[in-house]
Each structure stands twice: as structure tokens, then as C-alpha cells.
Amino acid sequence: MDTNKKSIWKQADEFLAMTRKILVNGITALILIVITFSFIGGIVGSFGDSSEEITSEDKVLWFKPIGVVVDTEVINTDSFTIEDVLGGTSTEQHQLQDLLDVLNHAADDEDLLAVYVNVSELGMYWASAFKIAEAVKNVRESGKRVIAYAEEFSNSSYLISSQANEVLINEMGQVTAFGLSRKREYYVDLYKNLKINYNVFTAGDFKSGPEPYTRDSMSENDKLAWNEFANPMWKKMTDMMEDGRQLAAGTIQEFGDNAWELYKENPEAAQVALNLGLVDKVVTREEIKQYMFEEFPNSENDKYAFPDSISIYDYLAEIDEEKEEFDNKIAVVNIEGAIMTGEAAYGIAGSDTIVKNIQSATKNDDVKALVLRVNSPGGSVYASELITNALNEFKATDRPIITSMGDIAASGGVWVTTNSDHIFAEEDTLTGSIGVYGIIPTLDGIYDWAGIKVDGTTSTKASEWDERQSMPEYVKDAIQASIDNTYFKFVSKVSDNRLMEYEDLLPFAGGRIWSGSKALEIGLVDTIGDLTDALSYAAKLADIEEYSVKTYTKEIDPFDAFLLELFENIDIKTSIDPRIEMLIGEYPKHMMLIKPDTQNVMAYCFECEALMNYK
Incomplete structure (x- = not known):
């Protein structure tokens, strides 16, 4: 058997690897130039005045993490990926315990004026979403004012935001807490058309992983397993949303079942959310800035600026305590x-x-x-x-x-x-x-x-x-x-x-x-x-x-x-x-x-x- 043969896929993979190498080498040259100027800028900057100490006194905690929630941040240093080269950015990782520590400490921090929450650009699994929602609820119940805002509320972001004192939405936004949907793409016809044959081997009647390669629709076993897990989770989620917003039981389910009819009658989705009591205010970006200025004037008395605030990680640095070390x-x-x-x-x-x-x-x-x-x-x-x-x-x-x-x-x-x-x-x-x-x-x-x-x-x-x-x-x-x-x-x-x-x-x-x-x-x-x-x-x-x-x-x-x-x-x-x-x-x-x-x-x-x- 010819051991030097190369499949079509192997040749394609080698071509992509060569292309990636060319792109990486090109961008490396540009980065080295920037590094040189960064060194110079850093040396010059080191002679400047040191920044003032950041404190939370008379400030609003700006809780707006963007990225994904993880247990522990992992940094990939092995090599540039194609995403790094073409996308130019990596996913920001936020450790769950850091976010919880910030909110739990804020609940008892008398120096803070309020907490502003915007988690609409934060990816997370449901268990993490429930934990963050509980922490926001704890801040509210401690007597601290919590104001939530988003331009679109998903299941998780609305679950968390519903625990705030006030929920604001952009005039062009909408609440899309429509339930737990699971859709997959089924490739069996695609690969048939591409003349690629998949040989699939399974053990476990409910092991649905390979189904996209063997079927053109979801199996009944897969539907059964998913619904038995998801339905109780959705009930728990809607109960918490309705409790936070003081809505009648079933409001969220009814909204999800009738949303498209409601939007047909009133195309202003944000207004529909307001009418149902899902949110408290519909605002533009300028109006929320003005609203926040009226509630928490900044030290510059600039009505076009947001309140004096402290970020998540500045606040975390302030509250971090030196922990005693033990031999065990x-x-x-x-x-x-x-x-x-x-x-x-x-x-x-x-x-x-x-x-x-x-x-x-x-x-x-x-x-x-x-x-x-x-x-x-x-x-x-x-x-x-x-x-x-x-x-x-x-x-x-x-x-x-x-x-x-x-x-x-x-x-x-x-x-x-x-x-x-x-x-x-x-x-x-x-x-x-x-x-x-x-x-x-x-x-x-x-x-x-x-x-x-x-x-x-x-x-x-x-x-x-x-x-x-x-x-x-x-x-x-x-x-x-x-x-x-x-x-x-x-x-x-x-x-x-x-x-x-x-x-x-x-x-x-x-x-x-x-x-x-x-x-x-x-x-x-x-x-x-x-x-x-x-x-x-x-x-x-x-x-x-x-x-x-x-x-x-x-x-x-x-x-x-x-x-x-x-x-x-x-x-x-x-x-x-x-x-x-x-x-x-x-x-x-x-x-x-x-x-x-x-x-x-x-x-x-x-x-x-x-x-x-x-x-």
C-alpha cells in the first residue's frame, strides 16, 4: 500500500496551514513594529504622574461584563489561531466566582450609590445565570438600588435583569426570553450530495451526537430526553423572572406563545415589553444617560456623561483581601x-x-x-x-x-x-x-x-x-x-x-x-x-x-x-x-x-x- 498517498482533505488541510503561516508571518512583522513603539511609549509614560487610587465611594458599580462566563480563565499561548489572525480578538473570559464576589460585596457596601447591570453581551450556561441572578436579587434585597439596561434581553440576560429594581430597554430593542429552544443542523442530505459517506457507530439509545450525520430531523428519543431536562428548567426560570418583576404566574409563557401576534398588532417590540410589565422604561442611549445623570450626578456635573462609576475589576481589586496561607x-x-x-x-x-x-x-x-x-x-x-x-x-x-x-x-x-x-x-x-x-x-x-x-x-x-x-x-x-x-x-x-x-x-x-x-x-x-x-x-x-x-x-x-x-x-x-x-x-x-x-x-x-x- 502506498504510504505516501494524500487524501483530498489532507491536501486541503496542508494548503490552509500554509496560508495561515503566510498570514501569521505578515502580521508578525507589523506587530514587531508596534512593539518597538510600545516600548518607547511605555518608557516615556513611566515618568508621568501615577494614577489616582480608585475607590468605590459615591460611585455606581458598572456591572457590564462582555464575553463569556468560565470557572477559570485559560489563556492559549501555543500559537496564533486563524481566529486571532482574521478576527483580531479573543473571547473575554470572566470567572464566575469573581462576578459573584463583586455582587455579593456590593450588597453590603455603603459607599456605593447603586449597581448598573448590563449582561446582554455576556454568554453563560443556565446554572451560572441562576447564580448571578440570585446575586443581583441579593443586592436589591439589601436595599441597594439596581438598574438594569439592555438593547436586547435573551433568556439569561432577562433572568438576571429581572431581579433589578428597574429594568430599562432601548427603544429599538426587545425581550427575547422565548423559552429554551434547541435546534440542530442535519447534514445527511448535504453529505449525500457531496458524495461523502459517513459510517456512524453508537452505543446508547439516547446518544444523539451523531444524528446530524444519519438523519434529517430530530429523533423522538432526542426530543424526549431534551424536554425532560429543559421543561423543568424553563419553569424555574420563568418563576424567577415573574417573581422578580412581580408578574402573574404564566405571564412569560403567555408572552412567548403570543409574541408574534403581539408584534403584528404593535411592531414596537420594546413598547410591547413595557405594556406587559416586562420592563419599566423605554429609552434611547441619550435618554438613559440623562436619566442616570438625574439620579446620580457625576462630579463634573456633565449631563452628557454617565455617573462616576467603578468597573468590575477595579472594584474586585479594591475588595480583594490577602488570604492567610496554611501548610495544608x-x-x-x-x-x-x-x-x-x-x-x-x-x-x-x-x-x-x-x-x-x-x-x-x-x-x-x-x-x-x-x-x-x-x-x-x-x-x-x-x-x-x-x-x-x-x-x-x-x-x-x-x-x-x-x-x-x-x-x-x-x-x-x-x-x-x-x-x-x-x-x-x-x-x-x-x-x-x-x-x-x-x-x-x-x-x-x-x-x-x-x-x-x-x-x-x-x-x-x-x-x-x-x-x-x-x-x-x-x-x-x-x-x-x-x-x-x-x-x-x-x-x-x-x-x-x-x-x-x-x-x-x-x-x-x-x-x-x-x-x-x-x-x-x-x-x-x-x-x-x-x-x-x-x-x-x-x-x-x-x-x-x-x-x-x-x-x-x-x-x-x-x-x-x-x-x-x-x-x-x-x-x-x-x-x-x-x-x-x-x-x-x-x-x-x-x-x-x-x-x-x-x-x-x-x-x-x-x-x-x-x-x-x-x-
Whole structure:
């Protein structure tokens, strides 16, 4: 067999890599020029007056985070990505605990005049949205005035904003809290037209991940699993919205069911929201500025400017307290994003980074327990097992492992918890999805269409087939056997950890998803609680009273840290068509599935993608 052959996809991948290299080298030259001037500017600036100390006294806390909510910020320093080159920006990450600390402290801060909330450009999962909403509610109930504003309110941003004293909306905006929708694109006809054949192997009746490659619509099992999870979540969300706005029960549901008729009668969507009591005022940007000036005049008495304010991170720096250090440590290792091999990056729980972190904790004798913080929809089975093996090594030292599930701990995100001594989940955690699938595309359809024949000779029968030919039955049977065996291992790991019989766990496996509260009921988790609860329990198992928390994160080279800070301050941006930007974002995920040389045995929860609410 010719080992030097290159598939069409391989050639396309090499072409894209070369193009990327050319673009990166070009932009690097420009950046070096800017760096030179930045050094000069920094040296000159260092002789200037130091800035005044920032305080919160007589100011409005400006709570307007833009980006996404994460457990722990992860910085990708390995290389420029195509998004970096074409998009010119990276996603701003806001740690959930930082946001909660700011709001919780603001509730008792007598120096602050009020809190302004605008979370319309903040992406987050529902569990995080509920936590932030509770924190805003706490600020309001403490007697502090909270004013929320947006130009469009999504499910999550309206949930949070509904807890404010006043909700303002732009005259051109609308409330789009229309419920929990999950739509997917189904590619089976597309790939049929492209002559690409997908060979899909699954284990788990409710494992819906590969459905877009085998169906042209959502299966009944997928609908059932999703609705059983989403409907109680939507009820909880609308209850909180209506309670915050003092609306009659059912108001939000009725609004969602009749919104298009209401807009037909009154095309002014913001006015419709006002008439229903969803908001208190409809304003322009100029009017909100004037309103805020009347309520909180600024020190310059400038009616065209917003009030004197303090930002989230200036306020966080002011309230941060020096924490006492103790000899005993509890390690926190984060698994956040899709579990894949390689280094961690935004949205990627890289097993190389995570294994290094676990090994560092294992070698540290001061670490008396480990808390695994999981916020992941799963991913590669192989990468998940690498993480589990490292955790086994830690557990062999007779130190406890406690799992804390965040927004999502599903599929591979469950796999990595299977050697925990105790599992905490939050009420709104999405977990479960215990199932496995594999996808292997073949190019025989394209080759037949193009009139290309593949032939040759091989030393063994095992090397007869390659991806340019249709997959023979004996290969399909072997792969399905491997998928079934992986599923058996997965269910066995979970059943052993949960002290359940294999057969007793099967009804709750099969790819089904569950909320944290339901998972507690059926025995998939031990306790409802957050990361703080998990740390306290870890200390109890480790029999220590005083301890410090040591969070292991991706190590950053000092020079990389310098460059990151420099690029952030330079603030270079290029413009890109948003449609192209969307395609760039989707490209890596789909390439992962169609590259023939990629391991495609996955334990991934595709339902989880519907949980993130963007602006």
C-alpha cells in the first residue's frame, strides 16, 4: 500500500496551514513594529504622574461584563489561531466566582450609590445565570438600588435583569426570553450530495451526537430526553423572572406563545415589553444617560456623561483581601471545555495540561485532598481516560478526590469523575449522557463520482481497506464491537463508583441527560452543592481544619505572559465579516469529525451546546 498517498482533505488541510503561516508571518512583522513603539511609549509614560487610587465611594458599580462566563480563565499561548489572525480578538473570559464576589460585596457596601447591570453581551450556561441572578436579587434585597439596561434581553440576560429594581430597554430593542429552544443542523442530505459517506457507530439509545450525520430531523428519543431536562428548567426560570418583576404566574409563557401576534398588532417590540410589565422604561442611549445623570450626578456635573462609576475589576481589586496561607493545601484541578488531547485553551480541556496539573498535585506532599471541578460536555474517550489514569495515581496515595460539577458534567465529563470519593452537583447542572459513538467518513462516493479507481496490493487483510473505499462489513463489525466495549467500560466505571449493579444503572445511561437534582434522585451524584461545599467536604475527608486552596492552572512562560499583556494593551483589531467569522468558528469542530487520521471515538454531549446563551 502506498504510504505516501494524500487524501483530498489532507491536501486541503496542508494548503490552509500554509496560508495561515503566510498570514501569521505578515502580521508578525507589523506587530514587531508596534512593539518597538510600545516600548518607547511605555518608557516615556513611566515618568508621568501615577494614577489616582480608585475607590468605590459615591460611585455606581458598572456591572457590564462582555464575553463569556468560565470557572477559570485559560489563556492559549501555543500559537496564533486563524481566529486571532482574521478576527483580531479573543473571547473575554470572566470567572464566575469573581462576578459573584463583586455582587455579593456590593450588597453590603455603603459607599456605593447603586449597581448598573448590563449582561446582554455576556454568554453563560443556565446554572451560572441562576447564580448571578440570585446575586443581583441579593443586592436589591439589601436595599441597594439596581438598574438594569439592555438593547436586547435573551433568556439569561432577562433572568438576571429581572431581579433589578428597574429594568430599562432601548427603544429599538426587545425581550427575547422565548423559552429554551434547541435546534440542530442535519447534514445527511448535504453529505449525500457531496458524495461523502459517513459510517456512524453508537452505543446508547439516547446518544444523539451523531444524528446530524444519519438523519434529517430530530429523533423522538432526542426530543424526549431534551424536554425532560429543559421543561423543568424553563419553569424555574420563568418563576424567577415573574417573581422578580412581580408578574402573574404564566405571564412569560403567555408572552412567548403570543409574541408574534403581539408584534403584528404593535411592531414596537420594546413598547410591547413595557405594556406587559416586562420592563419599566423605554429609552434611547441619550435618554438613559440623562436619566442616570438625574439620579446620580457625576462630579463634573456633565449631563452628557454617565455617573462616576467603578468597573468590575477595579472594584474586585479594591475588595480583594490577602488570604492567610496554611501548610495544608486542597488542590483544585479544572476540567473546562471539550475534553481533547493536547494543551488546554479556551473551550478545550486539554488532557496534557490537566494531567500535568494532577501530577503536580500528586507530587506535592502539602496537598491533602483534590477537588476536581468539572465543567465539560465531554469529548475524546482517550483523553478522558488519560485524565482518569492520572487521578488514579493521586488516589493511590490515599488522599481523597472530590468532584464538583459546574454548569455541565456530561458524557466524558462523567467518565473523569469515576474515581471520586464523593460527587457534588448543582441543582441546574446538566449531567449524564453516558454513551459512546464513533464517526468515520469514507470518500468512495467522491472517488466514484470523479472516476478515480483505488487498487493495489497489501501484505495483510487488515491493511486492505482505506478511507477512499467503501467500508466493508468486517471492518464495521469490528469497530462496532470496539464502541460496544467502550460503552461497557464506561457504564462499568460509573456503576462501580456509584456502588450500583451494572443492570441497575443501564436505565439511567444510554446517553440520557439529567439535571443535578434528578441525578441526585437516581444516584448519579451524592450531594447538591457548589465548589465551596466540595472544598469543605474534602477538608473533612482529609481530616484537616485549616487549609489553603491551591488551584492548578496552565503554566505560562514569562515571555508569553509579557507578550499577552502587550498585545492586550496594544488593542489591534481587524474587521471580518461576521458570516465568515461564524464559519471559522465551526470549521475546527467539523474537521475533527471528518479527518480520516483523527481518533473519532467520542463521549460528548451535543445537547450541552444548546445551553450557552450568547448576546
